[in-house]
Amino acid sequence: MDDILSKEVGKKMIFLGNEAIIRGALESGVQFVSTYPGTPASEVGNIFSQIAKETGVYFEFSTNEKVALEAGIGASLSGLKVLVAMKHFGLNVCSDSLLPLCYTGTKGPFVLLVADDPSCWSSAQSEQNSRAFSYLAHIPTLEPSEPQECKDFIKLAFDISEKFNIPVMVRTTTRVAHQSAPVILGEIIKTEKEGKFIKDPDRFSTMPPRTLRMKKELLEKVKKIKELSEKSETNLIQERESREKKREIGIITSGISHLYVMEALKELDISLPVLRIGFFYPLPEEKIKNFIKKFKKVLIVEELEPYLEKEVERLAKNSNPGLQIFGKSHIPEIGELKPENVIVAISEMTGKKINFDFDKHLKEIQGINFTRRYPQLCSAEIAPPGCPYWLLFSAIKKTAPENTVFGGDIGCYMIAANPPHFIQDYLFSMGASIGIAHGIKKSAKEKVIALIGDSTFFHAGIPALINAVFNKSNPLIIILNNGTTAMTGHQPHPGMGKTGMGEETTRIKIEDIIPALGVKNWRVVETKNFQEMSATIKDFLEKEEVSVIIAKGMCALFAKKLRK
């Protein structure tokens, strides 16, 4: 933590992408930070939680990403400098308020950090490419490739937001957020965090017919920001020195892919002009047109969906109709890119031979057998007495009749899907275990057990439970209350009695919420009481109304952390 607050301006330090983002925000004089934990963005909250008091920044773990964004909006409307951080799925959750924020514009500068997770390393439900939101919300979007840029781009994002009164999104991916590399320190700026709300309903109240006028203003802002994008150094044209130069082929890339492109050119010892797009939205269209004008072929190297490729196809129609455009023809659309994908693609485009036979190598290692090691509930060895869910899952499996449908939700307990448990029949998004359980109960005869963690219950489970009670459904909902947000690193949640800044606060008890929602069949059962758990499950599965078991057992890893 001392490192991230270092006063040694000009010093080179090793930072993780996420740490560089924090440093960038501090160097911009950030005053208000809110988040809901989610990998690969979690460290942003974890670290701010530790340094907020010392730096004078207000920090909170919010109940969910929508609330986090709204807290940030309130701070911005009061004139503060705001950073809101989340993983990609959080962007879906908060989009309902994000779109109007782009319409109203901001007062205090507002930066939204969104971390995507190509290949779904720490994400279950989809391989979301959040760049689509840039179009949907008309939100200016920057895409850094490495830690130094993470810091620089966050600062630039604050500058753009301040100048144009618009929220700016910085989009990273796992390999950017969790990449470490040297970063040069700048000066941390400390400012007063006392804001003032000055009434201006004409600007901040999105009521028709003003809404359409606001949209017009937004599009005009985007047009002006496009001029900035055209001149921005974030869109850099690079040419590595090498003996062999090709002038008729160019490469356009962005984000982490840029690093693979440069590495591939180095390995192939060939030089091609490269345009790295750092300003994804609004795109520097004139710059791209100029860049592609002189080529016969261009290769677009980007992860996931071909947004850049489609843009280049459109732009080439005027500036270079004969241009051959390659992209997803050579670069996979599913899964994150690997350096070898890019080496092979550039080799095929240029005819330059690779010093390594990837196909032959693949054949050689094909015979090597290994078993994939799935994530596991913590053993007693890792964290005595072991994860409380071992006993809970075992009680559920032993008790539930055959054909019981098991609904999964987002958290460590997704491990229920893996061997030896196999108790997860569907998994969608935060809170969905309950919403879908209700729909199944309304449509089919099978018994349904929905499993949801405590933090996830606060995040999005409560409206779904209300709906199940309201609409007279009867799934059994088991709330796995391990007393923390376990999977992402034990961040505080509303049931823990402590805020993200470590201050005491009201502990909101799940056992107070459940009866208040009109649930009649509910009981708190400790996970260690196997017989009681089993008997309660059996009993509740026969009920004609919604039933809830609050399965209590502290996260063993969290307990171990607290003992240290």
Added chain:
Amino acid sequence: MDKGTKTKDLNIVIAGIGGQGLITLLKIITEAALAEGYDVATSELHGLAQRGGSVEVHIRSGKEIYSPLVRQGGADLIISLEAQEALRVSYFGSKEAGTIFLVNDFLSPISGSKKTPSMDDIIKELQKVSQKAISISANQILQKELGTQVTGGIFLLFYASFRNQIHLRPDSMIEAMKKVIPEKYLEINLKTIELARAYKD
């Protein structure tokens, strides 16, 4: 160390099981590389992957480094804190790169797997990828000498360092270790490093 190897990029993959402390090893190499003036980029994974699943970290260091990931067949050194995990990351090794596999003689059974292979089987399989596959009884030695196996990763890392398999000076690595590891664990790590230095194949 000869000058030839100093200018070459170093590509390291460390494999293991979530919770084995791979990120600490990554930090040590990265800090040592920075101290010696090299360019360096790394990649690690957080979140669910850390919950006892297969994990790997990548470290690349040299004069001109872009990608934080080692490419297929491009690893100079693969350290595996659990032996079966070495098979999983053998993808990054190759004869052409002269990959050295340092494999901890430690087997943790995999849930859902019928049979745990023997160390001999694993080394034989790895030798198909590269001749230089070595089993190291780090955990056994640590258990015997220090009564704990928690520093198995440090043992393997410094084994590599003392045998010039990492292009950074062992003293820079030790300095970096002191920076990265909390003070209360320093002594046990320094003892581990001495055991790694004295280890005879």
